[in-house]
Amino acid sequence: xxxxxxxxxxxLFELFATEQRPLSLTELARLLNAPMSSCLALARTLVSRGxxxxxxxxxxxxxxxxxxxxxxxIDAVDPIVEMLHAQLVELRDVSGETAVLGKIxxxxxxxxDVVESDKAIRYTRKPGDLRPLHANSIGKxxxxxxxxxxxxxxxxxxxxxxxxxxxxxxxxxLIEQAAQVKTRGWSINFGESAPELSAIAVALEIxxxxxxxxxxxxxxxxxxxxxxxxxxxxAVKREILALENGSTVSTD
Numbered sequence: 594x595x596x597x598x599x600x601x602x603x604x605l606f607e608l609f610a611t612e613q614r615p616l617s618l619t620e621l622a623r624l625l626n627a628p629m630s631s632c633l634a635l636a637r638t639l640v641s642r643g644x645x646x647x648x649x650x651x652x653x654x655x656x657x658x659x660x661x662x663x664x665x666x667i668d669a670v671d672p673i674v675e676m677l678h679a680q681l682v683e684l685r686d687v688s689g690e691t692a693v694l695g696k697i698x699x700x701x702x703x704x705x706d707v708v709e710s711d712k713a714i715r716y717t718r719k720p721g722d723l724r725p726l727h728a729n730s731i732g733k734x735x736x737x738x739x740x741x742x743x744x745x746x747x748x749x750x751x752x753x754x755x756x757x758x759x760x761x762x763x764x765x766x767l768i769e770q771a772a773q774v775k776t777r778g779w780s781i782n783f784g785e786s787a788p789e790l791s792a793i794a795v796a797l798e799i800x801x802x803x804x805x806x807x808x809x810x811x812x813x814x815x816x817x818x819x820x821x822x823x824x825x826x827x828a829v830k831r832e833i834l835a836l837e838n839g840s841t842v843s844t845d
Contacts, residue, residue, distance in 0.1 A: 677806075687825050793822045
């Protein structure tokens with residue numbers, strides 16, 4: 594359940610990102626569907642903390658660079674992203690498709706890092722985006738690594754919304770897919786969240802946590818090259834695990 598004040602604060606910054614212009618209190622209240630008094634209190638607090646400033650008297654508010662500086666400072670020392678970014682770039686370069694690092698967050702997969710393909714038609718996402726676990730290649734790869742009991746507990750919380758005819762329809766279907774992933778060593782998502790989008794993923798354990806790496810792109814290309822992508826993912830996974838263990842391994 595969202596904490597209302599936190600949610601409203603995040604909504605405010607997302608609103609500025611969308612509007613990309615100074616906003617008056619009246620506009621903030623209307624666009625956030627919030628009382629004017631609440632917006633005034635929120636704006637005053639953020640101004641006092643250096644996150645907003647008043648462009649001019651009654652000229653509206655706009656974010657300062659303080660939030661960007663904090664985000665950059667956090668991003669610069671993210672231990673997992675920092676450790677794996679080079680491998681994600683390698684994965685993108687070898688596969689030619691968008692490479693994603695993610696992990697399970699609640700009933701979703703949160704993207705931690707995304708390196709986009711250079712191709713004109715490509716998968717585009719941003720770090721922080723959430724995707725439904727049951728219709729996501731990283732989600733299914735990580736789910737396959739969970740114990741049977743953990744799968745039941747987590748699976749009971751999933752909505753199993755059907756995005757396409759290929760989406761897992763219930764927990765039994767997801768568990769069956771997970772067994773296949775465990776045997777094969779990598780997960781497949783052929784058009785499960787959108788018909789035109791597909792992905793291949795592997796799961797790996799780093800520091801006691803499970804993460805996933807995926808190659809994502811148009812369904813036609815992923816279907817055609819999925820076995821090659823799977824081998825590339827497994828090679829990069831071996832490289833990452835060797836890096837964590839302080840040894841070296843060939844990615845050939």
